[in-house]
Amino acid sequence: MKIKFVDLLAQNEEIRDRIERELAELHRHTAYVGGESVESFEREFAKFLGVDHAIGVGSGTDALRLALLALGIGPGDEVITTPMSFIATTAAVLQTGATPAFVDVNPDTGNIDAEAVRRYLRGGDFRAPNGPKAILPVHLYGLPAPMNELSEIANSFHLDLIEDACQAHGARVMTRDGWRSAGSFGAAACFSFYPGKNLGAWGEAGAVVTGDGELAAAVRALRDHGRISHYAHDRIGYNARLDALQAAVLRAKLEHLGGWNARRRRIAATYRDLLRDSGLLLPLELPGVESVYHLFVVRSPDRDQIRQALLNDGIECGIHYPVPIHLQPACGALGYKPGDFPVSESFADTVLSLPMHPHLKDSDLERIAGVVRSAMRSNHTSLAGGLRPETSVAPPLANGN
Ligand SMILES: Cc1ncc(COP(=O)(O)O)c(C=O)c1O
Incomplete structure (x- = not known):
């Protein structure tokens, strides 16, 4: 499914x-x-x-x-x-x-x-x-x-x-x-x-x-x-x-927004539990701010492999954003170059947006976390065998902006 x-x-x-x-x-x-x-x-x-x-x-x-x-x-x-x-x-x-x-x-x-x-x-x-x-x-x-x-x-x-x-x-x-x-x-x-x-x-x-x-x-x-x-x-x-x-x-929809946002926050907490110690960088829950988790974005150098494993399993996911704005062709005239904003560039290379919407079930989250964990395990096995997977620069996005 x-x-x-x-x-x-x-x-x-x-x-x-x-x-x-x-x-x-x-x-x-x-x-x-x-x-x-x-x-x-x-x-x-x-x-x-x-x-x-x-x-x-x-x-x-x-x-x-x-x-x-x-x-x-x-x-x-x-x-x-x-x-x-x-x-x-x-x-x-x-x-x-x-x-x-x-x-x-x-x-x-x-x-x-x-x-x-x-x-x-x-x-x-x-x-x-x-x-x-x-x-x-x-x-x-x-x-x-x-x-x-x-x-x-x-x-x-x-x-x-x-x-x-x-x-x-x-x-x-x-x-x-x-x-x-x-x-x-x-x-x-x-x-x-x-x-x-x-x-x-x-x-x-x-x-x-x-x-x-x-x-x-x-x-x-x-x-x-x-x-x-x-x-x-x-x-x-x-x-x-x-x-x-x-x-x-x-x-x-505004009548439902408070409830939907609360459910998004609970989903984020469940993801965090399920993916704890997986080796992924998870979004932080910081004191003094309350995110509404429009997206649940994890980070990993193995992003492309995890993304492919999710897609193979019928789990939609996205990358927000694979190219930082200063490196977009449309912004070439601004004169920026690779290396100008290293933190943004590292986000672009490693971010992966997992499914996030208020109607996800706990069983969906368990299945997603299972696929992510096993993709990470098998990728480390292949790395141990000496294969360094290529990282794609801008995979196609299925989810608009
Ligand atoms: C951060 C951010 N800024 C601006 C926009 C532009 O909004 P719209 O697509 O409604 O023009 C979006 C929407 O995708 C966005 O995510």
């Missing part, structure tokens, strides 16, 4: 009754773009995160681009970010005309390293004429980046902080004032509702969240052709609106 990497059908079964009612409503009202269901979702998602404003947009990439533009980031400006992410994080910076400046990630977490950010800022050797204007951390795999440290750095260097929270719906960070949601720290935070995310739509969707009313108004205008009233446009904007069908699905 196949084990899926994500199981969207199982999610649909849980929301079936509500979504049928919502679709019947949509059928009657024919308000397909914007409207009441989008506004309700925006209010409910803002409440879920404990922020003042959420603005639904067309995708996570739109959310990043519009948040950066609304903050005035553009040509000549630098945005400090991580090379260990989906390419959209960097693409959004480039789409504003600004220059991404990468710093390496922390070897324990894969998240941007706060000390490396500080060193970069102190070094003063910048890549664009205006120097750094913002820091754009990513909460990689659902684990919050070091937000207390990054907030402090952003304050002392007078930079905007924008969170790429596309993988971290409901993750939390302990602060001096108690737990806060990932997404509530920056001037703005950006979410993707790509179908496989912890909160996923039935198509493309995203949101910008912010505590700043003026910024929220600017993003609202930018997502809708710079519109400030029906026929008045005070700037050239984009068509980046959220549609009502996606909002209806997101409202229905």
Whole structure:
């Protein structure tokens, strides 16, 4: 029997009754773009995160681009970010005309390293004429980046902080004032509702969240052709609106998100028990942060062999990400080279994402762990026989972004 990497059908079964009612409503009202269901979702998602404003947009990439533009980031400006992410994080910076400046990630977490950010800022050797204007951390795999440290750095260097929270719906960070949601720290935070995310739509969707009313108004205008009233446009904007069908699905799934995230955390704990002492590097449970395990990513120099054994057994898995962004052909003009970010490059060579979704059964986890352990054993036997397996650079990905 196949084990899926994500199981969207199982999610649909849980929301079936509500979504049928919502679709019947949509059928009657024919308000397909914007409207009441989008506004309700925006209010409910803002409440879920404990922020003042959420603005639904067309995708996570739109959310990043519009948040950066609304903050005035553009040509000549630098945005400090991580090379260990989906390419959209960097693409959004480039789409504003600004220059991404990468710093390496922390070897324990894969998240941007706060000390490396500080060193970069102190070094003063910048890549664009205006120097750094913002820091754009990513909460990689659902684990919050070091937000207390990054907030402090952003304050002392007078930079905007924008969170790429596309993988971290409901993750939390302990602060001096108690737990806060990932997404509530920056001037703005950006979410993707790509179908496989912890909160996923039935198509493309995203949101910008912010505590700043003026910024929220600017993003609202930018997502809708710079519109400030029906026929008045005070700037050239984009068509980046959220549609009502996606909002209806997101409202229905938002009711389940807390429970689904809790189940993901229990699955991570079970994986950790089953794979303890296996020789794999497992994701750390750090004090003061609560991951929502969008992905459960293990690391091993034998990654490719383990991946092949899982696929042979009908177990879907992925690699997030096999090529760090600074080495992507699309980013060649930025002038980075292999060796510039050794920790990110080592992640790219060793990471493997095991199946992770709230509908996995304990028996699935036992089967996955069994295949992983036996692949590691047989690989060590073959290494002992003197064979060094080739490592593939960029295996095909079965699971989108
Ligand atoms: C970290 C990260 N940033 C940005 C994005 C872009 O989101 P979208 O695919 O909704 O445009 C994604 C989605 O895959 C992501 O994982």
